[in-house]
Amino acid sequence: MxxxxxxxxxxxxxxxxxxxxxxxxxxxxxxxxxxxxxxxxxxxxxxxxxxxxxxxxxxxxxxxxxxxxxxxxxxxxxxxEGFSKVLEINGVGYRAKVQGKTLNMQLGYSHDVDFAIPEGIDIKTPDQTTIEISGMDKQQVGQVAAEIRRWRKPEPYKGKGIKYRGEYIFRKEGKKK
Incomplete structure (x- = not known):
C-alpha cells in the first residue's frame, strides 16, 4: 500500500x-x-x-x-504557487542577463551564449551571477534549469561554472610539486 x-x-x-x-x-x-x-x-x-x-x-x-x-x-x-530554481554562476568574467525573450550568458567561450526562454517560463537575473527560473510546470522549470546548467557545469578544481543554489561541488586537490 x-x-x-x-x-x-x-x-x-x-x-x-x-x-x-x-x-x-x-x-x-x-x-x-x-x-x-x-x-x-x-x-x-x-x-x-x-x-x-x-x-x-x-x-x-x-x-x-x-x-x-x-x-x-x-x-x-x-x-x-508555481515552482522555481535558482542557479549561481561562479567564475571570473562569467555573467548573465535577460534581454527580451533571451538569456544572454558570458561563460568563458569565445562567443556569448544566447538561450531562448520558452513559453510558460519566467527568467530573472537579480544580479550578474544569479539566474532565477520560475513557472507553473515543475518538469519544465527543472528541464530549463538543467539545459542552462549544461552550458558550463561546475568543475571540481576551482568550482567555476553554473550550479544550483545549495548544490555541493566535490572539490579535488590541485597538482602537487
Whole structure:
C-alpha cells in the first residue's frame, strides 16, 4: 500500500479540477495545467480534493499509484504557487542577463551564449551571477534549469561554472610539486 497514494490531494480555494477524455485538467489563479491519466489508476474528484486509487491489483498499478498522486499534487501546487530554481554562476568574467525573450550568458567561450526562454517560463537575473527560473510546470522549470546548467557545469578544481543554489561541488586537490 502506498502511503503517499492513500492521501487525497487537497485543493485550496480558487482551484478546480476536471476530468475529460483521459486528461486531468487543474485550473487555478496562475493558469491551467493538464496531465494525461494512466489507465492503471482511477481518479475521483471529491468536494475538496482529488483521490487517486489503483484501478486494478496489478504490480504496475501499485507502482504508479504514489507517483500519479504526486503528479496531481504538482499540478495543484503549480497553479497556486508555481515552482522555481535558482542557479549561481561562479567564475571570473562569467555573467548573465535577460534581454527580451533571451538569456544572454558570458561563460568563458569565445562567443556569448544566447538561450531562448520558452513559453510558460519566467527568467530573472537579480544580479550578474544569479539566474532565477520560475513557472507553473515543475518538469519544465527543472528541464530549463538543467539545459542552462549544461552550458558550463561546475568543475571540481576551482568550482567555476553554473550550479544550483545549495548544490555541493566535490572539490579535488590541485597538482602537487
Amino acid at each position: 502506498s502511503r503517499i497514494g492513500k492521501k487525497a490531494v487537497s485543493m485550496p480555494a480558487g482551484v478546480s479540477a476536471n476530468i475529460a477524455d483521459g486528461v486531468l485538467a487543474v485550473k487555478g489563479p496562475k493558469g491551467q495545467l493538464t496531465m494525461p491519466m494512466s489507465d492503471d489508476i482511477s481518479y475521483e474528484i471529491e468536494g475538496e480534493g482529488v483521490l487517486v486509487k489503483p484501478a486494478n491489483e496489478t504490480k504496475r498499478a501499485r507502482a504508479f499509484w504514489g507517483m500519479q498522486r504526486t503528479l496531481v499534487q504538482n499540478l495543484v501546487t503549480g497553479v497556486t
